[in-house]
Amino acid sequence: MxxxxxxxxxxxxxxxxxxxxxxxxxxxxxxxxxxxxxxxxxxxxxxxxxxxxxxxxxxxxxxxxxxxxxxxxxxxxxxxxxxxxxxxxxxxxxxxxxxxxxxxxxxxxxxxxxxxxxxxENISGHTLTGSRYLPPTVIERLGDLAGRVSAALGSFEHPASSRTLQWDLRHARRVIDALLPDEPDAEVRAAIDQAVSEASGALDRVESRLPLQAGHFDITDDNVLRGEGELLPDAVIDFGDVMRSWRVAEIAVTASCVLHHDGADPMSVIPAVRAFHARCPLTDDEITALWPLIIVRGATLVLSGRAQVRLDDANDYAAEALDRERRIFDAATSVPASVMTAAIRRALDPDSSAPTRAWEGAPVVTLPAETVVLDAGTVSPVNDRGAWLDPEALDRAALSTLDAGAGAVVVPAWHALLSGAPLRTPTAPATIPTGTTLWLAEPLALGRDDGEWTGGAGTLTWRCGDEVVTISGLPEGSDAALPARTRLFVQRHAAGDEPPPPRVTADLAEAWREVVGDVSDALGMAPPLPRGDDILARRHGVLAEVQEHYYDTPPRIERGWREYLIDLDGRVYLDMVNNVASVGHAHPRVADAATRQLNLLNTNSRFHYRVITEYAERIAQTLPAELDTVFFVNSGSEAADLALRLAMASTGRTDIVAMREAYHGWTFASDAVSTSIADNPNALATRPEWVHTVAAANPYRGIHRGDDAERYGPEAVAVIDHLAASGHAPAGLICETFFGNAGGVALPPGYLAQVYEAIRRHGGLAIADEVQVGFGRLGEWFWGFEQQRVVPDIVAVAKSIGAGHPIGAVITRREIADRYRTQGYFFSSTGGSPVSAAIGLAVLDVIEQEGLQQNARVVGAHLKRRLERLAESHPIVGAVHGAGLYLGVEFVRDRITLEPATDETAAICDRLLTLGVIMQPTGDYLNVLKIKPPLCVSLESVDYFVDSLDRVLTMGW
The missing domain is CATH 3.30.200.20 (Phosphorylase Kinase; domain 1)
Incomplete structure (x- = not known):
């Protein structure tokens, strides 16, 4: 041979x-x-x-x-x-x-x-080459492909498999030793030398026990293909690196290629590792070796690529890869290998995770008996009313607790800390403290004297054997005792390791804790309870399946503030979809109004009390004078239902005209007039005979588009006239004043004037469904019907009027309301209850006094301009609909055929979530972003949203 x-x-x-x-x-x-x-x-x-x-x-x-x-x-x-x-x-x-x-x-x-x-053979399709975003499903498929190929080659034998390639990770450290001296950049040499030295220590302990076999050893984003229009790759190319090496090197190579993609961090590789493990179960030694191998793979790529470019400066392929290869190395070394190994082990088998390092002997510092544990997490009252944004709020709470008699106050390690959490972050921020924060009422002498105490730069360090405890935050001269009424931070780690960062991300917290240990024992405290969370599983176990939640794997949202939602781990999300929280989450005036009224009275609305009258008067004042009579209910569905019943009672008829593709609610009557196939795929086929539909007046996607949209009005009038002529004169017409279900599409000019005139000409009533757009959301107009320059007979409104509290209202003329007596009587036990009415008044006050309608106009116009500019560079953007803060971005696969980009829209929403933006699709084809944030949303926030969307459309989803 x-x-x-x-x-x-x-x-x-x-x-x-x-x-x-x-x-x-x-x-x-x-x-x-x-x-x-x-x-x-x-x-x-x-x-x-x-x-x-x-x-x-x-x-x-x-x-x-x-x-x-x-x-x-x-x-x-x-x-x-x-x-x-x-x-x-x-x-x-x-x-x-x-x-x-x-x-x-x-x-x-x-x-x-x-x-x-x-x-x-030319394998058709596209590689994943470049640094575009890889969703978890694609990363999982990469690991699955690597596992399938590895399993297929498990028994493959060939004399040439013993060749020595630079990409054989068994020889990586030797390759690095050969290339490192010639690397001209001192920073690169130092970073690689340190990282490889640390990785080698872990590899030395297990390499003799790592299984060997033939493998591809280059199943990377460059060497897999996905078919045209397909998300997941199904082809593997370039078997040029086939050889015999450590089996675990196959997944190490594959996982490393994930790390240079947009938004990737070390934990991004977990789906690939899980998938490989399912095909080729990794031994404990292989798990120990995996992350060190990813590090040395990154180092080899950096040095080899740079050497190849120096040798062959015309090799564009190698030159273009340099940045990607450096990102792989930087990501691989951003977390210690020991921590990533613990994280991988937990991901593959949570029950096999090693216990947290035990503490030996007495505490380093013994805290007073009157120590109070202060919760500073997402749900803590310490963070109410936006206090988490104030860097001094936590200190004030601790000192107040000391003033109340506590000997010490601690915020424990390993529990999420909301205080100081950043806004609008494209990655999950570090919110889990690796140490305990401590305030003392009186100075406290240091404890154990069997170790060595050293000090300097505001830090005391105790070393004894394998243990290191650091206490930071000390003022000058605090060498003999810990000072009183000063925020101190106490951490623990193993001797020889670098101290952990003060905070780490939630997904790595348990792995960090396993490696560095819990500092509680060093302070004589019981360790905090584990961070387990089974609420989602419990929800699935007790709630009806059809009562769905956003996202397949949703963040657990437990706090809101203004335009932000905050999960249990302290990550702050930008809420761009929540029109229910109209004036902002947890608005203090709304909370105070509810609390005050609850302390006074909350009861059946049939009792006589002041606030229901005042609230009804305030709502009526926002409307034309003839709309002077108010009914209160609990939801938009109930409001639409009651509006329909009022029309039927007033006219003595039962036939109703409704626009196709609209959604009005889930009660019997409101569902009957809802024809959105997104909400009910059989909507049109299951309408009762008393419901008659007219075409969806959508100038973008409907049967008449652009200038031809003016035909919708006359055609709807013809339907109404025909019904009347056939003996089915309608009791009323119900229509959203802005086509909300389609994503905030404005009705054609004059449409409502034409259909309102027709319905009234035949003795029917015009019902305006303002559930989505009423109360200033459109910016220029407080009510949607004002945009069409009409006045309806009945207005149904909900959602935003209660800022998240269940309030709905129906407003009409007195004579219409009085005719409801023919149907009996009306009441809603909690519709318009004292608390509901008090909250409603507070919402109106906030909208008026904080200029939220004006904010919707100004910020909404800015947002729409920026969204429209996205269409110039992203063909998937078919149109931007709406006005004010009621907008929709419609995604299409083709701007001529308007084929809806349904799957893409769902994936875009999922990707936005990883960037810290809450967004959901709407429309009959679920291909429109429904953009309707709290009315208080800021320019900075909408700019972050558009920047994030631009990033997704540029880098992939």
């Missing part, structure tokens, strides 16, 4: 550089095929895509192997490809093609010497 390639005999590997003309000529001479060649990238080989002359359909991929590789090694690559194809027939892999003269596999005598050439 010829001598196998040994990288260390060929550290410099310039790629072949044959010209296109020569390649095409040799294809004809050697293979008898007439082709056009286009160059493809490669680091050490030379690749071309071949097309039959005068055709744009690829024939195959020509691979010119680097001359240092022997024929035996090249044959091994093809045999490994065939082995995978046999075991995994559904996995697309590139096999050698045949031509007029047999297999397209030969040695060429070229202008650059003897070069091996073979033509492989």
């Amino acid at each position: 010829p001598e196998l390639f040994n990288y260390f005999d060929h550290v410099e590997l310039p790629t072949p550089t044959l010209g296109v003309d020569e390649v095409e000529r040799l294809c004809t001479l050697a293979f008898g095929i007439d082709v056009v060649a286009t160059a493809l990238g490669s680091q050490q080989d030379q690749n071309f895509r071949l097309f039959p002359r005068d055709s744009d359909v690829p024939f195959g991929v020509l691979k010119l192997s680097n001359p240092v590789f022997s024929e035996t090694e090249i044959r091994m690559q093809d045999e490994a490809t065939n082995a995978v194809a046999m075991v995994e027939p559904s996995l697309r892999v590139p096999r050698v093609l045949s031509g007029p003269r047999g297999a397209l596999w030969a040695w060429w005598d070229s202008s650059q010497g003897r070069i091996h050439a073979r033509v492989l």
Whole structure:
């Protein structure tokens, strides 16, 4: 057998550089095929895509192997490809093609010497190359592909598999030693030297026990393909690195390629590792080796890529990869390998996680018996009314507790800390403290004297054996005792390790805790309870399945403030969808009004009390004078239901006209007139006979578009006239004044004037559904019907009028209201209750006194302009609908056919969540972003939303 390639005999590997003309000529001479060649990238080989002359359909991929590789090694690559194809027939892999003269596999005598050439099947599709975002499902598939190939090659044997490649992670440290001295950048040398030294310590302990086998060892974003229009890859290409190495190196290589993609962090690789483990269960030693191997893989990529570019500065493929390779290394080293190993072990088998490091001996400091544990997490009253934004609020709460008699106050380690949490962050911020925060009522002497105490720069450090405890935040001169009424921070870690950061992210908190230990014992305190959370599973166990929640894996939201929602881990999300919280989450005036009224009275609305009258008067004052009579209910569904009943009672008729694709509620009557197929796929087919529909007056997507939208009005009038002529004169017409379910689409000019006139001409009533847009959301108009310059007979409103409290209202003329007596009597026990009415008054006060309608106009106009500019660079943006803070961005796959981008919209919303933005789809095809944030949303927040959306549309979802 010829001598196998040994990288260390060929550290410099310039790629072949044959010209296109020569390649095409040799294809004809050697293979008898007439082709056009286009160059493809490669680091050490030379690749071309071949097309039959005068055709744009690829024939195959020509691979010119680097001359240092022997024929035996090249044959091994093809045999490994065939082995995978046999075991995994559904996995697309590139096999050698045949031509007029047999297999397209030969040695060429070229202008650059003897070069091996073979033509492989062209596998259609697109790679994941670049730094675009990879969703967890794609990352999972990468790990699954790696596992399938590894399992398929588990028994593959070949004499050439023992060759020595630079990408064999068994030799990575030797490769690094060979390349590091020639690296000219001192910063790069130092970073790699330190990282590899630390990783080597972990590898040295287990490498002799790591299983060996043949593998692909390059299943990366460059070497997998997904079909046209497909999300998940199903093909693996480039078997050029087939060899025998550690089995775990397969997933180490695959996982490392995830780290350079947009938004990726170390925990992003977990879906891939889980999927590989499901196919090829990792041993405990392999789990220990995995993250150190990812580190040395990153180091090898950085040094090899930089060396290749210095050697071959015309190699654009290698040059373009430099930034990506450095991002891999930086991400891999951003968390200690020991922490990531603990995190991976927990992810693969939570029950197998190692216990937190035990504390030996007496406490370093013994706290007073009157120590109070202060909760500073998301649900703590300490953080009420936006206090979490005040950096001094936590200190004030602690000192107040000391003043009340506590000997010490502690905020425990490993529990989420909301105080100081940042706003609008594209990644989950570090909110979990790794140490205990401490305030003392009186100075406290230091404890154990069996270790060594050292001080400096505001920090005291105690060392004894393997333990290190640090106390930071001390003023100058505090060497003998801990000072009183001063915020101190106490941490613990193992000797020889770097101190942990003050706070870590929630997804890594338990792994950090496992590695550094719990500091509670060092203070003589019981450790805090684990951070487990089973609320979602319990919800699924007790709530009806159809009572859904946003997102498949939702954050647990436990606090709101203004336009923000905050989860249990202290991450602050920007809420761009919550029109229910109209004046902002947890508005103090609304909370105070509710609390005050609850302290006074809350009862059945049939009692006589002041606040219901005042609230009804205030609502009526916002409307035209003839709309002077108010009913109170609990929801928008009830409001629409009552509005329909009023029309029927007033006219003595039962037929109702409704617009198609609209949603009005879930009660019997409001659901009957709702025809949105997104809410009910059988909506049109299951309407009762008394419901008659007119076309959805959507100028963008409806049957009449653009200027032709003026036809909707006359056609709706014709339907109404026909009903009357056929003996079914309608009791009323119900219509949203702004087409909300479609994503805030404005009705054509004059539409409501035409249909209102027609319905009234036949003795019916015009019902305005203002549940979504009423109360200033449109900015220019307080009520949606004002935009159409009409006055309805009945107005139904809810959602925003209660700022999250269940309040609905129906407003009409006195004579219409009085006719309801023909149906009996009306009451709603809690509709308009004292608390509801007090909250409603507070909402009106806030809207008026804080200028929220004006904010909707100004901020909404700015937001719409910025959204419209996105369409200039992103073809998926079909249209931007709406006004004020009631907007919709409609996504389409084609701007001509308007094919809805439904799947893409769902994925975009999921991606926005990772960037800290709450957003959901709407519309019959769920392809429209429903943008209706609290009316207090700021310019900074809407800019963050648009910037985040632009990032998603640019970097992928």
